[in-house]
Amino acid sequence: MITETGLVFEGPDTLVYWKESGIPTVPLKNTIDGRTLLSIAAAAYPEIRCCHGGNPWEGGVVHRLDTPTRGLVLIARSQRAYDALMQQQKKDMIVKEYIAETTSPRAFDDGFEPFTLFPIEEGPSTITSYFRPFGRKGASVRPVLMNDRHRKGRVYTTEVVPEESEVFRCTISRGFRHQIRSHLAWAGHPIAGDVQYGGTESEVFGLEAISISYIEPCSGRKLTISI
Numbered sequence: 001m002i003t004e005t006g007l008v009f010e011g012p013d014t015l016v017y018w019k020e021s022g023i024p025t026v027p028l029k030n031t032i033d034g035r036t037l038l039s040i041a042a043a044a045y046p047e048i049r050c051c052h053g054g055n056p057w058e059g060g061v062v063h064r065l066d067t068p069t070r071g072l073v074l075i076a077r078s079q080r081a082y083d084a085l086m087q088q089q090k091k092d093m094i095v096k097e098y099i100a101e102t103t104s105p106r107a108f109d110d111g112f113e114p115f116t117l118f119p120i121e122e123g124p125s126t127i128t129s130y131f132r133p134f135g136r137k138g139a140s141v142r143p144v145l146m147n148d149r150h151r152k153g154r155v156y157t158t159e160v161v162p163e164e165s166e167v168f169r170c171t172i173s174r175g176f177r178h179q180i181r182s183h184l185a186w187a188g189h190p191i192a193g194d195v196q197y198g199g200t201e202s203e204v205f206g207l208e209a210i211s212i213s214y215i216e217p218c219s220g221r222k223l224t225i226s227i
Helices: 037-044 048-051 079-090 179-186
Strands: 006-010 014-019 070-076 095-101 124-133 140-144 158-163 167-172 206-215 222-226
Touching: 006 037, 006 222, 037 048, 070 079, 079 206, 095 179, 124 167, 140 179, 158 179, 167 179, 167 222
Parallel strands: 070 206
Antiparallel strands: 006 014, 014 070, 095 167, 095 206, 124 140, 124 158, 158 167, 206 222
């Protein structure tokens, strides 16, 4: 069992790190770079700070995990690799798996539409929705079913497979902020420790990214990095 942020995989143009719960993936804009996954990785691989997309302070980090979520994060080591991975992400070619330990029922209904899809505890299912900001300064999100107001937005999908009682394996490609947390809470199974989405308090936040699959830019081979 991994407990501390560290390197899981090193390739010629990509890195995969495991991030512990409680630290940000990247620093916030215009803030001093304290202890983040990026600062830890850049201490060993300074080249990752030289590649980025629209936000230079995020370095070569291809996708982010929420601060309380632990698990695998993909990082590019060059601008060329970063650009290639971002194209893969736009085409839903980067696939991530999570294990979610949940509680039920959800503690509150604020902003959640009725969940009318297949009960996720009964078997493999797909949760699909748009998202809208919710709460003060949009600190949370809520799933939105298809309607005219949100029809021009992007639809996001979470594949869910029950593993055991209140434990689910979730698979996504390109994700939205808080996607799995919000989707599972909508389905009546909020993440353990995720009080923001109606979960019960817990010493351990129950969401971990356990696998990531992508095409290695330099070789063209498909890689799956798992823990």
